[in-house]
Amino acid sequence: MAAIREAIAAAARTVVLPAGAGKLTCYGYTPDSVPAPCFFAGEFTLEFDKAMRRALDEAELTCRVLVGRADDVSAQRTLDALLAGSGPASLKTTIEAARGEPGQPALGGLCDDFHVTRVQGYRWYEHQGTQYVGAELIIRIIGDGRS
Incomplete structure (x- = not known):
């Protein structure tokens, strides 16, 4: 899972944030400190x-996106753009671009396929004593359990 998490973070790094929102910092793990947006x-x-002879395992990965709250309205607008189903700032669109062509393994062969299935928990988060507006993205990952 470590390589898959890193590959998903690498895909998320290519998102284009709205003007003035800074650059999205992405990690394949939960960081100690969060440079917003993150x-x-x-x-x-x-x-x-999930299939006989270890032919299929299924994972559900919870990712978080946290945006600073210097300005509540602009932070939530940035978060809304990141959580949109399409557009240049859409994490769903950006991450799913790493799925590859139909019939090809996703994430450069790390899994058979994955899909951003939902957004949840749109709220204020505290991380290391700092408040952020944020949400969770849930990603369903399937792959051969023998590897």
Whole structure:
């Protein structure tokens, strides 16, 4: 999962933020400190043996995007753009671009496929004592359990 999380963070780095929003810092792990705006891959669940002989495992990865709150309105506008279903700032569009062509393994062969399935938890988050407006993106990942 570490390589998959890093590859998803690398895909997220290519997002184009709205003017004046800065640059999105992305991590494949939960960082100690968060330079806003920030995207990181957090916890995951992993279900083994979804097909016989370890032919398929399925994971659900929770990623977070946190935006500074110097200005509540502009922070939420930036977050809204990141959570949109399409557009240059859409994390869904940007991350899913790393799926590859139909029939090809995703993330350069790290998994069979993945899909950003939902956004949840749009709210204020505290990370290391600092408040951020943020949300979670849930990514469903499938792949061969034998590798």
